[in-house]
Amino acid sequence: MKIRILEILKSTPDWVSGETLRRAMGVSRTAVWKHIRTLREEGYNIEARPNLGYRLLQAPDAPLPGEVITGLSTAFIGRRLEYVPELSSTNELATRLARDGCPAGTVVVTETQTGGKGRLGRAWFSPRDKGLWFTVVLRPPVNPAETPQLTMVAAVAVATAVRDHTGVPADIKWPNDILVRERKLCGILVELNAEMDRVNFMVAGMGLNVNVARREFPPEIRSAATSLLAESGEYIPRVPLFRALLKSFEDWYCLWLDQGFAPILRRWRELCITLDCPVTVHTLRESYSGYAVDVDDTGALLVRTASGRIERLLAGEVSLRKS
Numbered sequence: 001m002k003i004r005i006l007e008i009l010k011s012t013p014d015w016v017s018g019e020t021l022r023r024a025m026g027v028s029r030t031a032v033w034k035h036i037r038t039l040r041e042e043g044y045n046i047e048a049r050p051n052l053g054y055r056l057l058q059a060p061d062a063p064l065p066g067e068v069i070t071g072l073s074t075a076f077i078g079r080r081l082e083y084v085p086e087l088s089s090t091n092e093l094a095t096r097l098a099r100d101g102c103p104a105g106t107v108v109v110t111e112t113q114t115g116g117k118g119r120l121g122r123a124w125f126s127p128r129d130k131g132l133w134f135t136v137v138l139r140p141p142v143n144p145a146e147t148p149q150l151t152m153v154a155a156v157a158v159a160t161a162v163r164d165h166t167g168v169p170a171d172i173k174w175p176n177d178i179l180v181r182e183r184k185l186c187g188i189l190v191e192l193n194a195e196m197d198r199v200n201f202m203v204a205g206m207g208l209n210v211n212v213a214r215r216e217f218p219p220e221i222r223s224a225a226t227s228l229l230a231e232s233g234e235y236i237p238r239v240p241l242f243r244a245l246l247k248s249f250e251d252w253y254c255l256w257l258d259q260g261f262a263p264i265l266r267r268w269r270e271l272c273i274t275l276d277c278p279v280t281v282h283t284l285r286e287s288y289s290g291y292a293v294d295v296d297d298t299g300a301l302l303v304r305t306a307s308g309r310i311e312r313l314l315a316g317e318v319s320l321r322k323s
């Protein structure tokens with residue numbers, strides 16, 4: 001209903017009378033007014049004048065369904081968009097929705113996370129209105145053993161969309177980070193819900209720093225983090241960027257399901273900066289130096305150690321540094 005009112009306001013540059021809206025929606029004038037009030041609370045600048053009606057002056061640059069869905073060119077990702085101004089974590093709500101049977105492609109997006117998570121339970125900084133903090137629910141018809149590939153699908157999709165949409169040279173760091181000039185721009189956290197032989201659902205969470213100024217990052221991550229604003233020197237409108245990310249994600253996801261992992265891995269290798277180079281590996285027990293040789297079909301990193309042995313590293317267990 002609210003979205004329909006918005007569509008009418010957007011398609012009319014001039015005043016729209018309360019009566020026109022009331023008739024178009026088949027509701028009372030009070031109901032129209034309530035929706036207008038909610039839209040204003042969401043950041044829409046709507047002028048109201050007695051005898052003239054309503055006029056939309058400006059829409060907010062926020063990933064609201066009324067902004068994102070118009071002009072979204074995906075078939076299913078983001079077609080259902082749950083926007084919640086503040087959340088503990090988008091992966092958490094997406095998991096709940098997925099358990100309750102929401103359709104594949106449902107997206108949860110928020111303005112700020114109070115309990116955003118990275119890998120290994122680390123905290124993810126998600127300042128209000130400054131990023132794209134979102135999660136996509138998927139139900140891929142693949143074997144549970146193949147599911148680590150989805151992190152790589154997501155990484156390729158984000159890095160490609162960022163490059164195409166903003167020109168910022170985004171790279172991939174194994175397994176789940178998007179970096180620009182070796183600073184972290186985006187983190188990806190894919191979680192799996194499966195039986196032994198069947199995937200129930202997966203949630204792919206992404207936290208992309210968009211308009212975070214360098215000084216706004218907490219001191220402990222300031223030198224290791226970056227944003228599109230910091231890299232490009234320009235404010236980046238989030239709505240068109242979000243649409244581009246969802247479209248890229250859908251394209252790469254469908255390619256994965258249609259043609260398998262090979263085309264994903266090919267692009268991933270082109271974008272990855274932690275391959276064919278010396279690395280330091282940190283596990284819970286030890287740290288050692290080695291050479292990152294390749295990744296295998298499960299997304300595990302193959303590292304040659306000083307003694308010449310090849311270690312197969314799983315994403316959930318280690319941290320990696322370029323050395």
Ligand code: ATP
Binds near residue numbers: 320
């Ligand atoms: P490692 O770099 O050790 O491999 P990781 O990159 O896999 O770890 P994640 O668990 O994915 O780390 O992300 C959490 C870490 O990212 C935090 O510990 C913090 O250092 C950093 N971080 C948290 N919020 C942000 C942010 N908004 N932008 C960039 N980095 C962040």
